[in-house]
Amino acid sequence: MKLFDEESFIHQLSIDCVIFGYKDAELKVLISRINMKQPLWALPGGFIRHEEGIDQAAKRILEERTGLKDIYLEQYHVFGGPNRINHEVFKGLTTLRDEWVDKGILDESGMQWLAKRFVSIGYYALVDINTTHPQKSELDDSVDWYNVKELPTMIMDHNDMVVQALETLRLNLDRKLIAFNLLPETFTMKEVQELYEAIFDQPFARNNFQKKILDMNVLERLEKKFTGAANKAPYLYRFQK
């Protein structure tokens, strides 16, 4: 099967996904290492089919590249500089060309397509790492979580795409109540706070933070959690809305 079937897709328009995850009090991003002779890191991305809407395309692309299903993605910015060309992948493909052409997954017109200048729509989402198990596709060597503060150098402007997605995330965190997507089914208030501190990369006052979150009126308080620690047991909360 042809991997880059230029007939099926809108040309020169792509989608890239910034998937934030959270674990061990650290904010992470899902990044794939592309299956090439020399390693290339990139956000999970792809192209838009003629018969699908862009939101739908973003969902499909994310699933194809990472196996993640039913993730709510939100578009946040379009990246369209005049020379936005994927030199890195194109260079990698040329070294693989003969092998892949033989296998029938790449042909000349596919190569020409990928060498063009692309405009890319950035989408972002937040997921709970504990319940999310990315599966790499045949395009990639790996799909893994990287600490947002220690990202590898990615192709094109993908590092900048993450920076801008993070800005959008911070702006929308309270308004859209998306933070709770990053937490397990039940959680303590301390866990919520650590999550906020990871996302904003700054500390919050415990007393006022608790009040602010409870005043949102979207959390249900459950029983206390006996942690075995030498202190008062915290309540567990569940997100409801």
Place this chain on the structure above:
Amino acid sequence: MKLFDEESFIHQLSIDCVIFGYKDAELKVLISRINMKQPLWALPGGFIRHEEGIDQAAKRILEERTGLKDIYLEQYHVFGGPNRINHEVFKGLTTLRDEWVDKGILDESGMQWLAKRFVSIGYYALVDINTTHPQKSELDDSVDWYNVKELPTMIMDHNDMVVQALETLRLNLDRKLIAFNLLPETFTMKEVQELYEAIFDQPFARNNFQKKILDMNVLERLEKKFTGAANKAPYLYRFQK
């Protein structure tokens, strides 16, 4: 000269501009009536050249379609439904086809291109109507200001594009200090307030509104304005930042 030269542009990707203007305490939008047998209303839009960035393209398109120069446009949303096809304009073109093909401004491949499904990047801006004089292009019968509350029915999803642009405008008005673009060089506080009331479609308290605006520290107070009215003369202000 060929009007729709499909070779020069990225296919299936367009830009549409929502230009807000303000006059007589009313918020207006710049809308063109396309030069067709039967009238079609549309936002000023166009396509992206291979060698230009999208922001640059938006500026060029706006100038080509309306004559407006040096307007700061900001992208706000991408519209990419699965069947986003410009039926209206295509239908209009078919009735003009023979005439235009004769003139050499349209050919078969141009028609095929325009019949495709398009993803459109929405841009918006604010301008001072008093110092802005839109000039229609040869594509259009007219380019005119319409009250945002009484817009004509436009092609495709252009009415929805305006709604979403207005939401973005309201969210960003204070943060980006764009309101003052809608006012003449010097203005009174009452004029600023009327502008805000037009944009938000709601009244503000005069005393507190004045305080809020002055606390932004971006206005310079000039001399008083002798209006000839039977009351205290208001100060004039100038935007400086």
Place this chain on the structure above:
DNA sequence: TTTTATTGTCTAAAAAATAGACAATAAATT
């Protein structure tokens, strides 16, 4: 039994937003 660490909540203080009041003023009215 006392100590320690952490949680939940209360209150005080500070800051910001809202509402009410009034003096200043330019022209119209008397």
Place this chain on the structure above:
DNA sequence: AATTTATTGTCTATTTTTTAGACAATAAAA
């Protein structure tokens, strides 16, 4: 010339929100 009217600019009081400080409750360790 004095008074009235309409509008502007600003001040203060009030309310609401945010921030900071304090302390009781609690589970286990000492």
